[in-house]
Amino acid sequence: MPMVKMEKILFIFCILTMGILFSEGKSLAMLETLQFHGFGSQGFILSSENNFFGKSKEGSFKYHEVGMGASIRPLSDLQFSAQMLSRRAGAGDRGNIRLDYGFMDYKLVSKASNDFGIRIGRMQNPIGLYNDTPRDVAFTRPSIFLPQSIYFDRTQNVARSSDGIHFYADHRMGIGDLLYQLGAVYADVDGQESKKVLLAEVPGDLESRLSYISRLMFEQDGGRVRLAITGLLLNAQFKSATSPQGRGDIRFRPLIISAQYNAELWSLSSEYALRNFRYRNVGPLNFNITGESYYLQGTYRLFKTLELLLRYDVTFQDKKDRKGKTFAARTGRPDHSRFAKDATIGLRWDITKTLMSRIEYHIVDGTAWLPLLDNPPPAPTKRYWDLFSVLISFRF
Amino acid sequence: MKRLIPLLGILLTLLPLPQAIAQEVVVHQKVHQEEISRNTLRAIFGMRLLKWPDGRAIKVFVLQDDHTTHITFSKSILHMFPYQLRRAWDRQVYSGTGQSPNEVSSLKEMSEKVASTPGAIGYLSHSIEHQFETKLDLKVLHVW
Numbered sequence: 001m002p003m004v005k006m007e008k009i010l011f012i013f014c015i016l017t018m019g020i021l022f023s024e025g026k027s028l029a030m031l032e033t034l035q036f037h038g039f040g041s042q043g044f045i046l047s048s049e050n051n052f053f054g055k056s057k058e059g060s061f062k063y064h065e066v067g068m069g070a071s072i073r074p075l076s077d078l079q080f081s082a083q084m085l086s087r088r089a090g091a092g093d094r095g096n097i098r099l100d101y102g103f104m105d106y107k108l109v110s111k112a113s114n115d116f117g118i119r120i121g122r123m124q125n126p127i128g129l130y131n132d133t134p135r136d137v138a139f140t141r142p143s144i145f146l147p148q149s150i151y152f153d154r155t156q157n158v159a160r161s162s163d164g165i166h167f168y169a170d171h172r173m174g175i176g177d178l179l180y181q182l183g184a185v186y187a188d189v190d191g192q193e194s195k196k197v198l199l200a201e202v203p204g205d206l207e208s209r210l211s212y213i214s215r216l217m218f219e220q221d222g223g224r225v226r227l228a229i230t231g232l233l234l235n236a237q238f239k240s241a242t243s244p245q246g247r248g249d250i251r252f253r254p255l256i257i258s259a260q261y262n263a264e265l266w267s268l269s270s271e272y273a274l275r276n277f278r279y280r281n282v283g284p285l286n287f288n289i290t291g292e293s294y295y296l297q298g299t300y301r302l303f304k305t306l307e308l309l310l311r312y313d314v315t316f317q318d319k320k321d322r323k324g325k326t327f328a329a330r331t332g333r334p335d336h337s338r339f340a341k342d343a344t345i346g347l348r349w350d351i352t353k354t355l356m357s358r359i360e361y362h363i364v365d366g367t368a369w370l371p372l373l374d375n376p377p378p379a380p381t382k383r384y385w386d387l388f389s390v391l392i393s394f395r396f
Numbered sequence: 397m398k399r400l401i402p403l404l405g406i407l408l409t410l411l412p413l414p415q416a417i418a419q420e421v422v423v424h425q426k427v428h429q430e431e432i433s434r435n436t437l438r439a440i441f442g443m444r445l446l447k448w449p450d451g452r453a454i455k456v457f458v459l460q461d462d463h464t465t466h467i468t469f470s471k472s473i474l475h476m477f478p479y480q481l482r483r484a485w486d487r488q489v490y491s492g493t494g495q496s497p498n499e500v501s502s503l504k505e506m507s508e509k510v511a512s513t514p515g516a517i518g519y520l521s522h523s524i525e526h527q528f529e530t531k532l533d534l535k536v537l538h539v540w
Contacts, residue, residue, distance in 0.1 A: 081492025
């Protein structure tokens with residue numbers, strides 16, 4: 001399904017909603033359920049080497065997000081939600097306004113112990129602990145930059161939201177809640193940075209193919225313990241720009257295991273992922289590799305409005321070639337582009353309920369998640385680098 | 397001795413009352429329910445369960461995050477930290493999968509709103525200053 005059609009579908013949803021509104025004469029009661037939300041943030045980034053979102057070596061302000069959304073619940077089982085987003089992240093994301101999500105959510109079963117429902121439209125992808133937290137809203141992220149080993153910001157467009165259909169089932173039991181989501185979707189793979197990352201220098205285009213996403217989450221005591229397993233099967237077709245017959249495909253199959261414990265003053269989170277990439281006839285590219293990622297993160301509320309973050313985050317593009325030596329020998333590209341180890345310390349300050357500020361420092365070894373558009377090859381990258389960032393954010 | 401009783405009464409009212417000792421879950425009078433499980437209550441205040449068993453929409457009312465009664469209710473009745481509730485609401489609001497509860501600014505407003513909104517649920521502190529309002533048109537749910 002092409003992404004442009006979404007606006008039309010949403011428009012039809014709106015008409016349908018209006019129909020319900022007038023036919024049942026419930027306009028007043030329904031309008032009471034109309035809710036608006038919004039957020040915005042501006043970041044400053046400074047790096048010792050390598051550019052991350054703009055020319056950060058000189059100091060970059062090219063990192064901001066603005067979003068606005070609304071939801072309405074005409075019936076207790078039916079909700080319509082939409083959000084527009086503009087995001088600037090260096091050269092990879094230039095701040096154009098787009099529909100971040102827009103969908104209809106209908107609960108077919110809604111009981112004290114069970115929910116079963118369906119969502120149709122463009123939804124945020126339920127991946128791990130943070131993708132649908134959601135990741136664009138600085139307030140709901142644990143840090144300025146999410147652990148890049150799993151939530152790659154450079155290819156955020158692919159992961160953030162996709163068009164299609166989701167089924168969800170919640171089962172509430174004495175020992176906790178089981179939350180399951182299954183989606184059949186088309187991901188957004190034709191973003192500039194995503195193409196650069198996925199195709200390297202191969203000339204051609206990528207087109208989304210039907211993909212699947214599934215997450216099972218267990219929550220105890222309303223989220224004191226959260227455990228999840230996420231599986232994705234993302235398909236894209238490659239069309240060569242140089243030969244009309246040149247077709248291939250990319251299959252991305254990550255598996256993520258997530259765990260979180262939330263105490264009154266501290267939280268501990270960890271995720272582990274195996275990321276399988278298979279390229280077939282993508283120009284000269286034919287390979288099947290599995291990357292490995294994990295992080296351990298702790299936050300501690302020092303005061304009511306001040307929170308400390310510590311994290312160690314690791315990623316390997318190929319777990320059989322962790323140091324990138326084989327890759328470097330074969331391609332002539334730097335070995336340090338195949339891994340990244342990031343030690344982060346950060347502080348969150350909730351100035352008011354709607355205004356928040358963050359500061360964080362990363363000590364990084366490796367460039368596996370460095371945005372390519374901000375560091376166009378063959379510009380040299382450095383293996384050891386530091387990243388500093390400050391962010392101010394509001395929401396309503 | 398008889399004269400002492402009213403005096404004792406006056407003295408008692410002057411004593412500092414412990415604030416928000418106990419919490420009560422209150423619903424609109426026409427909600428056909430006498431008791432509720434903690435699990436169901438969590439689903440309701442977490443904005444995941446949106447309907448009463450009879451099909452009526454549930455309207456959730458809460459106080460601000462830093463209100464003493466909200467904190468005590470969250471911890472002692474739901475067995476959750478207030479920030480967990482806030483996160484659950486944020487997750488749903490900003491991803492479009494749910495809505496946030498109606499926020500009221502005082503216990504007085506809470507009792508008025510719950511009493512006047514069909515399908516409403518909220519909570520009150522069990523202290524003397526509010527027990528009159530609680531007796532208005534509200535029904536107290538027994539939590540098990």
